[in-house]
Amino acid sequence: MSNVAYQVMWNRLISIVEEQAQALVRTAFSTSVREAGDLSAGVYNAEGLMLAQAVTGTPGHVNAMADAVAHFIRRIGRENINEGDVYITNDPWEGTGHLHDVTVVSPSFHKGNHVGFFACTAHVVDIGGRGFGADAASVYEEGLYIPIMKFVDRGTVDETLIRIVRGNVREPDQLVGDMYALATCNEIGHRRLVEMMDEFALSDLEGIGDFILENSRRATLERIAALPRETATGAMRIDGFATPIDLKVKLTIEVDRMHCDFAGTSGLDKKGINVPLVYTKAYACYALKCAIAPEIPNNAASLAPFEVSAPVDSIVNAVHPAPVALRHVIGHMIPDTVYDALDKILPATVPAEGAGCLCNFQVSLRPAPGKSGQRSEVLTFNSGGAGARPTVDGLNATAFPSGVMTMPIEATEHTGPVIIWRKELRPDSGGAGEHRGGLGQYMEVGATEGHEFDFSAMFDRVDHPARGRQGGQDGAPTTIVRDDGTMMQGKGKQHVPEGRRVMLAFPGGAGYGDAASRDPEMVKRDLARGYISAEAARNTYGLSAETVDAVLAAVAKGKTE
């Protein structure tokens, strides 16, 4: 097989997994998958090594997905792998970190021989238990557990499993629909793979697999070898559930690997914000890849040189049966922790801290006492501001490190009796600096007449806002309060009676560099746009009162910047 043919096939595999992911977006039922893109998809060789992963999807699944197939092979047993099979699990430790992520793996057969696997993962809106939130004391309360097992055996769907699933979750149609969608997307990937193998007259994926893995390994190692061989430590303190959590990392760069050791990090939390190691690995690795090898595609070889360890029973290496539903709240903070260390080795490379974890919440709606109405589970994904970069401002209300999208509020309001009264940028929330942190956002959430709801909060940075870098200032913290002034908590399920709204202000990203060094034209632009108030322009950035007045007067005359 010629080098040119292998180049063509590698391209094709990447196209195939992208198609696999798109099929999932189109057939899925949960808004988290179909609107927000909380999913991933990949193709593996017969050994279980990942050869290509779709770019559609979110980094949290990166390594977890890469490891998952090996668990499936071990649990199912090679001798039980047959054509027409589809396997499933939502095991947090052998899947992607919490029960809400359902992973489906399908073996690929070509001319009767087992040649590889397709796998995909999706975040479903409900898996039973207490519902999506931090409140459980163990994984047993967090929902239905599906061990690695056959969902389809040689073409026959396990109806018993379907009945058990249906009987245990709040939105059975959605979940069963998503299970089928996951199986369908693997099937579509498989069909394309077989076409490729026919076209190139392949009987297995060994040759192309070696070509992909060898080139990826070498490219990654070249990048690492070019780095200084140093060690640095990073730390970050965040809210946690009831008590603050310290994230600590020691980053070591060796000639052929980068190692993150999370020794010294806080122990397990009583509530469901603990993180299985697979998820810690995913985000530590993602952070490093962004900084040193952004364009090398994810596969078993390009991920291998990034090693992660953490003490068992630390919050970033929670083992069964710790509660882990909201593992993303801590997991999304890992890149900023790693960057605290990396900045000491590679200055002017990584951003200041950002909002970090997604500002998600789930609303469980029901008719108010004595009223009639609808029951519904509504999950939304939202973002605070990203951290400022060494040469440019942080992104406003944009997810980092997560790769998911927000849902249109019009789509959200079609899923249940919820009203989103406000969703817009939050001025003055971006940390000041030569480069400003991204703005957070405001949201206001209520229910339609006759309904009350439980509000499951999943926020951090209430007490620990994003910290500036190189003299940049901190971003604004998260705030949450009811419209009648009742205080609310950043995490946990809280009741909201009929007629009341939850008022949310999501955090801003931190600034980079000294605010006094900011280009005055950028300050004026920010003022004209209302990203910063007149007060901040004067007091934080030192704009004169006359200049402030002139900018505001120009805005009222419709002058563009």
Added chain:
Amino acid sequence: MQNHIRMGVDIGGTFTDVVLEIDKNQYSAKVLTTYAAPEDAIIDGMHQVCAKAGIAPVQIQQIIHGTTLATNALIERRGAKTALITTEGFRDVIEMRTESRFEQYDLNLQLPEPLLPRQHRFTLKERVDAQGNVLVALDRADVAALADQIVSYGFESIAIGLIHAYLNDGHEQMIRDALAEKLPGVMISLSSEVSPQMREYERFNTTVANAYIKPLMKSYLGRLEGRLADEGAACPIFLMHSGGGIISLESAADFPVRLVESGPAGGAVFAANIAARYGLNKVLSFDMGGTTAKICLIKNQTPKTARVFEVARTYRFKKGSGMPISIPVIDMVEIGAGGGSLAHVDAMRQIRVGPESAGSEPGPACYGRGGERPAVTDADLTLGKLDPDNFAGGSIKLDSEASSKVLTTLGAPLDMDAQTAAFGLAEVVDENMANAARVHAVENGEDLAGYTMIAFGGAAPLHAARLCEKLGIDRLLVPTGAGVGSAIGFLRAPFSFEATRSVYMKLSDFEPQTVQDLLSELETEATGFVRTCDTQAPIRAEYKVYMRYTGQGWEIPISLTAAQAAQPDAATFQALFEADYATLFGRTVAGMDIEITVWAVNATTEAAKAEMLGETPAEKAGAIEGKRALFDPAAGVAVDASLVLRNNLTSGDTVVGPALITEDETTIVVPSSRSAIARPDGTIDITEKRT
């Protein structure tokens, strides 16, 4: 249609193409686009074609016009001073986008700026819910106060986009009425009229885009009409829209966002007309130029359409880096692959091609204008597809040495010589295009086996046959006039307008009367637009509903017959949906309710009748002018290819691959696996050799 003298005009980024058609005769001209006053190039081109045809402009009976001006105004941000008025709490919808990064591994990613800066976006207290009920009534006094506030801003155009206005347009109408009083002369665009579809970001952005380009397009269209009349061509002028039909000048001025992508739409209509001439029901059109390639599925001689697309991508053509526009549009995949696309070797020692392009200056290395990186044209030259002494009719002498040199550099890290590097480069770009075609076909539930490719655009004939080999497509047509395909397409397009509405209905709550009323309301609206173009021609309505399982987010378009639309029943709708769903995704989902989310009626006159293809005379071998070495990628070796001049071929002439059929504008590559025959209309018909 009784007209016999018609003119098609396509304003493209570089050239303005003018085609005059008198009965069956075509006269064409290519004039450089004159950005400052685009009408100048049209007048110039019109005089050229009139002179060629020996007629006066006054004899032209109809002008059909398509243009990239609307697209360019959006890309280059040259629109009017525009405001957005929206629901309180949602000022930043067009800026916050999807709150995600379209490239996840770029730490220094920049998102595109919204069309309107924040200080030009205003809010009013009002709210409609997801069922269309008013939750918070709009106060007229608030509107008046806002109008007073912004009068000093000097806005030329205002977009009004309110939450859930696709279900209830009452508040948007109230705001329009109040503004019309206070701000006379300011142009207004309502989201409930421009794009009445669910999903606020797409709807608001489309409405803002419409408002943003409206003054510019209105003034341009007015000037054009005046100039043409001054020059004697006072005939009716119509505009090509993105959906592949034509609309009146007035409708175009009201909804200029519908003109975005009208040029490529003309290309698809051109291909559809060739498909009709050849009686082909499954066609893939392939248009490849200097910087991009466009691929479109044409079923039953009708291009596939979609409801939303993205313009002005800012980051390597990456999905999500542009802005969404939700209007009826011909569904095309556009990729950054053209003759000028540049190649490099990445960290994984993989050859990557595009989307970066050398453009025409400096152009590929072989142009000898200082290009120092290998482009697709350099590979084509090195592989023997192009004759260095006869490129573009001999107007540019290509420098083979220069190509060889840059390709040697490209191949060095891969241990490849110049020719192998050229092979690799061509294979990668062809694979990129083939992948795009494959994915597009699959997303539409189509299998490309059994399809015919129709190729046009300068670079397409060089790459089309290889794509066919990769895609398992048996037959390739390369028509004449391919250089001005879009302008010819305009002359083949019907009058049409598609009206759409978002109304949710579950099949379990199916109300036949409501459905009947809704469809007939949409039909009246769409027909009204068409009647402003033609008061006589019979109008046909095409009914489409977008369906999904309740809870899904992505809908499948289902076409209804006139009878199914007139007598709607849930069982029929369900059967139609399930059949298509199974085709697309392999299986249906048992026990799920199904819902309809969007309703669409396209009113259209009949498309121009395709001229029937005459009988091809008995086959005879075409004259071979010589031989040249041509690299055959399927075999991986160089072969001895016959050289044939397209101008010398007459109907019935055959050419056996490997061969190169050259003409002034391009070269058609016929690989070893294929043979070609010239058809009576001048089309080169290339099929797989039968063994």
